[in-house]
Amino acid sequence: MKKFKVVPGALLMMVVATGVGAAPAHAVESNCFSREVCLYQQSYYSGCFYRWTGNDRDYRDNKPSKQTSLNVCNAATMNDYATSIDNDGANCGTTHFVDLGEQGRGFYLPRGDYIGALSQTYDDELTSHRWC
Ligand SMILES: [Ca+2]
Numbered sequence: 001m002k003k004f005k006v007v008p009g010a011l012l013m014m015v016v017a018t019g020v021g022a023a024p025a026h027a028v029e030s031n032c033f034s035r036e037v038c039l040y041q042q043s044y045y046s047g048c049f050y051r052w053t054g055n056d057r058d059y060r061d062n063k064p065s066k067q068t069s070l071n072v073c074n075a076a077t078m079n080d081y082a083t084s085i086d087n088d089g090a091n092c093g094t095t096h097f098v099d100l101g102e103q104g105r106g107f108y109l110p111r112g113d114y115i116g117a118l119s120q121t122y123d124d125e126l127t128s129h130r131w132c
């Protein structure tokens, strides 16, 4: 490890940086709570969102919640409108699919993991998911 002179400000920065890197239990203050997986209509856990503790084979009936009074929902349901995801599962990750009934292309998001901006393959495509 490189040695350097520590000044009070730098030390604080180190502590903060280490804290963030060590154990990201949460993507952000994202309105996603323990045991939930949350999908957001905009990148980096912003915009309108929906949270689940269980499986869901059809997002067409999931009316998103606003995080703040300023949020404008991109769409009336979460179907084909998720751009970021936060998994705060207690035991499991989640597998996300582009089609109804856990069909079509998909990917696994490990427990405690998160994606600030889905790749073009999945952005505004997700329609169902299951835990574990
Ligand atoms: Ca649903």
Ligand SMILES: [Ca+2]
Pocket: 079, 080, 097, 098, 099, 100, 124, 125, 126, 127
């Ligand atoms: Ca879809």
